[in-house]
Amino acid sequence: DTAVSQTPKYLVTQMGNDKSIKCEQNLGHDTMYWYKQDSKKFLKIMFSYNNKELIINETVPNRFSPKSPDKAHLNLHINSLELGDSAVYFCASSQSRQGKGYFGPGTRLTVT
């Protein structure tokens, strides 16, 4: 019944590693997003995907790459992890014309 799900919920890894976070939505929405919440709780959009096309990319390092195998999934791949990547990453989805986002529970990434 979960509308937007993310795995894993927690991810602890070392600098330099490559990791992925998975996101799935069962709402039939046509747009999915990734947001980053930093240690000060500031939320900033990273990517949005609409009909399998990248719409925006907010000055995110190219170590981050979203991959959407289908309309219901948007995974986030991160290469060469850095300490500054430690944050909570939220996946969200929406019907593009509605604007509102349904958020997943978040993935807390800790880079040591």
Place this chain on the structure above:
Amino acid sequence: AQSVTQPDIHITVSEGASLELRCNYSYGATPYLFWYVQSPGQGLQLLLKYFSGDTLVQGIKGFEAEFKRSQSSFNLRKPSVHWSDAAEYFCAVAPGGGGADGLTFGKGTHLIIQP
């Protein structure tokens, strides 16, 4: 570029008292406006949204918000807070008319409830 300002970083309210959280936005046209709540260690839950029409919108958990175009504001209110309302509250804006640009968030207001 659009922006959202939540001028109060922390607010402390006694249980049973009324609450108003402030939000101001900067955008060229009428945007879509949202309030989200985040409890500790949790995701974001949508409280209410404004797209068009009646400028006073009702949300879940007894919250309401009023859109004031002249003041570029979308303040959140609740007549009587409960201890369970302690959380982080985020105001957000999206381009009006839809589109896939996502949400621009304010920096949040941390609500503390005193017994």
